[in-house]
Amino acid sequence: MKKKVAEIFKKHLGEEPPINKPKQKDFGHYAVPVFKYAKINKKNPVEFAKEICEKVKCEEFENVEAVGGFVNIKLSDKFLDEFSNKVLDEKENFAKSTKDESILLEYISANPTGPLHIGHARGAIFGDALTRIGRHIGYKITTEYYVNDAGRQIYLLGLSVFLAAKEILGFEVNWPEEYYKGEYIKDLAKEAIEVFKEEYFKKEKFGEELSLWAKDKMLEEIKKDIQALKVTPFDNWVSERSLYKYWDEVRAILEKNGALYEKDGKIWLKSSEFKDEKDRVVVREDGRPTYLAGDIIYHWDKFKRGYDRYINIWGADHHGYIARVKAAIKFLGFDPEKLEILLSQMVKLLKGGEPYKMSKRAGNFILVRDVVDDVGADALRFIFLTKKADTHLEFDVEELKKEDSSNPSYYVNYAHARIRSIFRNKGIEYDDVRDVKLTNLTQDEKDLLFLALQLPYVLEDAFVNREPHRLTNFLIDLASEFHKFYNKNKVIGSEREKERLKILAVVGSILKLGLFLLGIEAKERM
């Protein structure tokens, strides 16, 4: 719609001008500032706007007028009707598009040493919303979860389960400084006793088999958490452990490119040559590769798979890590510009005004599952998706339980349910009003319809900027416009009943599709 307008202006200005939303509704649907073009043509902006005005008049526009240095445009009913039919014909396929870009999106990638906590949920929901929106508008997105199933943390997981099992069996246990706490460890320990038998835990030491078993169990839990959050299932699960066999090969490439040197018996990556503060160890004195080595192999593996773009969603606490990974990618001979790292900031959870504290190691973090059980996945998704992912977010779980307007997910759902209720009462469906011609639209009708038809641009905008919250806020706006309209204008029994039903059908379809792309179910009734 916007594109069509831009094309009409292009004929007269030589290029597609910015098409803005006017600040005031009475100015029209679109506003085109012509200051820039007036300057090029050395004319007064006000005069120039008037000139352009005369040139762009056509049947697509009901009215075009110059105000100051702006050209304001009102779209014709015919134009709006055409797009409405498109919405009703295409239904859930509306605003679909095609793109050439292939994207590998890696997100969550939480350590398989415990269930997902609320911070992970934010990244999960953010990633899933991006995936849904991106796929809808045609990006070829592959989703991936990187499983950190190697290293010290996995050992610690095994140790924690081992000691917990000993304690259950009545042995005296000396807990080390660092271990995993929480009920889930005890649950794992109980199960481990059944699987590995009591004898196993009478020994002094445990083997890797216990760690790996516990890791697999945790991974199953994480998969359940992901499901509980209604996240689209991942395409790939990549194991860190399985990558180390390529280390020699990757190391050879790094050496060839002069990325490594030896010092103090360790091998270092010259990451400081690329914006990192200092060089980083990749192989320890004892020959064991560090976590960074694993990540270098992983990104080598990713880039070898040949995607156009790579997106990683990381917790904000990893931001210091970006420079070294990008440096490594450069040393491997790939283009680090293709890797985009999005950070999801901390979530501060409140309950009744009191702050919750989160800690990964301690047992007092907030489990995703608990919150989902408490408020539901939809409400949680909605609240996370109303804010930018890279800013701190604070919310009170009590707010999400409220079934009133203070809870935005109810507000939007209510608008949808209200529309569905109208059609239910009438005993008809959206299709039944598809062929109604929209003519002589009132200002209210136009405003509501026009807003609903913005969805395609909102989707592009939300994805390109990696900001799915733009879609969420759009839906809140649309719901609000609808409520206003409905309060003011009678639908059933009105002389414009058919036209209004068609408009509501469009709004209802858009609300449903928008919610779907956020991974939220649009309710028929509440």
Added chain:
RNA sequence: GUCCCCGUAGCUCAGUUGGAUAGAGCGUUGCCCUGCGGAGGCAAAGGUCGCAGGUUCGAAUCCUGCCGGGGACGCCA
């Protein structure tokens, strides 16, 4: 000390590659159902957009420097 995020109404936050009189929800106050879902709507009140410069027709938005809040800076992963 270095790096990242943030600073907009009492609170939580939007503000679309710089555009017209800066927005929403909550909270406060007052209204609106013989009208289809009042789980709504309308109105009032509430702002030096952290501060100071700069860029230009034009800045909450871009640049620089300060101030304030949060976070990260391992041979942990």
